[in-house]
Amino acid sequence: MLAACTSQEEAPPEKKSIEVLMVDNPQMLELKKLTAEHFTKRTGIRVDFTTVPENEVREQVHKDFSAQSGRYDVATISNFETRDYARRGWLRPLDSFITKDRGFDQSDILLPIQLSLSGADGKVYAEPFYGESSFLMYRKDVFDELGLKMPEKPTWGQVASLAEEADRPEEGMSGICLRGQPGWGEMTAPLTTVVNTFGGTWFDQHWKAKLTDPGFADAAQFYVDLVRDHGEKNATKSGYAGCLRNMKxxxxxxxxxxxxxxxxxxxxxxxxxxxxxxxxxxxxxxxSSGWLYTWAWGLQKSSEQPRSAWEFISWASSKEYEKLVGREIGWENVPAGKRESTFDRPQYKKAASAFGDATEKAIREADPRTPGVQRRPTVGIQFVGVPEFTGLGDSVSRELSAAIKGEQSVAAALRKSQDEARKVGAQYRKQP
Structure with missing residues (x-):
């Protein structure tokens, strides 16, 4: 009888292979190359990867996890999806695995990242691969040449004045580059951080849309004017990649x-x-006003290989993996921004000497729970943490992009946008 009871309580054996769906950015592709030699060889767990461009991966993850098909055991999700997926019951909580995996060191994960990957119930639902915030980058040599001084902690008003003084269109240099390309993950991301610090919000805590209120309206007008007056050429076609090229x-x-x-x-x-x-x-x-974003590993609740999946997640988010990348590829390529210990490593400090401290400070100061001056209905800094925000953010950014082109006023853009936001808010006010 004792033997029978024991066998019933023991977890069934798992297959030694898992399916991982992930975004195809460069650091993820490096992980794919390193897995067989450095993870599978040690654990015996084969990992079959499906890599998808960023603009498609969310759709595929949503489709598979919502159906709980179990086709993919693990997928890359961001802090935008995590809390919603957890609420819907699509993710397996990771706390029990974390407790048993003493080598993982959950306490080493930066607190804002931990909070952004936790559910409303306080449980952990994803582990980060890397994290980021936002900051202001500027040309020190250009500022020295023009006799300009960057404040240690600038205001947007100061930045606008500096952009005006540094703007030299006759020499092909804009005063500043800001995303003007439509998209909830493009223009809407930096714009929302400006809205937050100007005292605005997309929704109040009761889901009342606030896009035509002074805080949001002032921030949107400021952003559009700054881009039009001192921003890059063809700003409505410039997103992250375009501004990176301009700066570089x-x-x-x-x-x-x-x-x-x-x-x-x-x-x-x-x-x-x-x-x-x-x-x-x-x-x-x-x-502070920096945003918070992380690509992380979520474990599908219906996975039949949860322990094997956790072993992969633990390794891919570990100090050990960062050390491997530093040794094999170079410390400048380490998927950083998630662990306190990374910023203390001498090798990383040397490779990231110009920006490491500023990056860590930005992430530490990010507060996804209270990013503005008023209470919010969801957790998130540069986004509103509900699925409908992807469509809403896209729509609002298209309207404001048209304002940058001079096709309509900012006020007109926000009046249209307010109507769309009201529809989203109404859905959540009806929920218990």
Whole structure:
């Protein structure tokens, strides 16, 4: 009888293979190359990867996890999806695995990243691969040449004045580069951080749309005016990649964007390596305003290989993996921004000497729970954490992009956008 009871309580054996669906960015592809030799060889767990472009991966993950098909055991999700997926019961909580895996060291994960990957119930639902915030990058040599001084913690008003003084269109250099390309993950991301620090919000805590209120309207007008007056050429076609090219090729004096942009600017062979300064995201009414984003590993609740899946997640988010990348590929390529210990490693500190401290500070100061001056209905800084925000953010950014082109006023763009936001808010006010 004892033997029978024991066998019933023991978990069934798992297959030694898992399916992973992930975004095809460069650091993920490096992981794919390293897995067989450094994970499968040690654990015996084969990992079959499906890699998908960023603009498609969310759709595929949503389709598979919502159906709970179990086709993929693990998928890359961001902090945008995590809490919603957890609420819907699509993700397996990871707390029991974390408790048993003493080598993983959950306490080493930066607190804002931990909070952004936790559910409303306080449980952990994803582990980060890398994290980022946002900050202001500027050309130190250009500022010295023009006799300009960047404040240690600039306001947006100061940035606008500096952009005006640094703007030299006759020499092919804009005062600043800001995303003007429509998209909830493009223009809407930096715009929302400006909205937050100007005192605005997309929705109040009761899901009342606030896009035509002064805080949001003032921020949107400021953003559009700054891009039109001192931003890059063809701004409505410039997203993250376009502004990175502009900054790297000497066509912008400043750039406000993701901390991830610093690596390419400081890479060997970059024409601006050593010429860039990094300061916190500009503020107005808040103490900080940098965003928070992470690509992370989520475990599908219906997976039949949860223990094997956790072994992969643990390895892919580990200190051990970061050390492997540093040794095999180079410390500048480490998927950083998630662990406190990374910023203390001498090898990483040397590789990221120009921007490492500023990146860590930006992530530590990011607060996804209270990013503005008022309470919010969801967790998130540069987004509203509900699925409908992808469509809403796309729509609003298209309207404001048209304002940048001069096709309509900002006020007209926001009146249309307010109607769309009301529809989203109404759905959630009806929910218990």
């Amino acid at each position: 090729n000497g066509r912008s004096a400043m750039w406000y964007d993701a901390t991830a942009g610093a690596g390419p600017l400081e890479a060997d062979g970059s024409p601006v390596k050593g010429k860039i300064g990094y300061v916190p995201a500009p503020v107005e009414e808040t103490k």
